[in-house]
Amino acid sequence: MDDELFKLEAELKRLRPAVPSRELLRRLDAELTPTPAARGAVGVSRGWAWWVWVGALPVAAALAVAFVVSPRPPPIATNPGPVAADAPVSATATEAMFKPVAAENVLYAASDEGPVTLADGTSARRERLSYIDTITWKNSRTNASVRWTVLREEIRVVPVKFQ
Numbered sequence: 001m002d003d004e005l006f007k008l009e010a011e012l013k014r015l016r017p018a019v020p021s022r023e024l025l026r027r028l029d030a031e032l033t034p035t036p037a038a039r040g041a042v043g044v045s046r047g048w049a050w051w052v053w054v055g056a057l058p059v060a061a062a063l064a065v066a067f068v069v070s071p072r073p074p075p076i077a078t079n080p081g082p083v084a085a086d087a088p089v090s091a092t093a094t095e096a097m098f099k100p101v102a103a104e105n106v107l108y109a110a111s112d113e114g115p116v117t118l119a120d121g122t123s124a125r126r127e128r129l130s131y132i133d134t135i136t137w138k139n140s141r142t143n144a145s146v147r148w149t150v151l152r153e154e155i156r157v158v159p160v161k162f163q
């Protein structure tokens with residue numbers, strides 16, 4: 001099995017990408033060269049405009065998520081009618097709510113903080129794990145979705161067993 005993998009690796013190392021044709025290089029150069037209209041009427045460089053979008057898009061996304069997730073206060077009635085008893089929730093109100101559809105935990109850093117001695121005198125090792133948790137909610141009626149990402153740090157104390 002290992003011999004087959006070594007043969008495959010050797011074969012992959014021998015492979016070289018094909019040289020692109022002059023026509024392809026000419027077309028790419030023509031398409032990637034910025035035109036004066038792309039730079040803007042006032043002569044703003046493309047790099048500067050790109051940084052504006054990089055800064056503005058995350059702010060706009062955060063505001064959109066805050067707007068969708070934030071609860072809205074009920075409208076104030078000037079002449080409230082008789083108060084109804086607790087009524088069952090209708091099917092349309094249940095369909096309008098967001099429901100979690102996916103959860104993902106990604107470990108992006110782990111470190112061993114070394115040996116520690118517990119209160120009862122046993123030896124253990126302390127580990128620090130850093131995760132990114134992403135939860136996605138979806139509204140089945142409107143097909144809208146909200147994604148929530150949270151950084152999480154977990155510290156574990158693992159007992160050491162000497163044999």
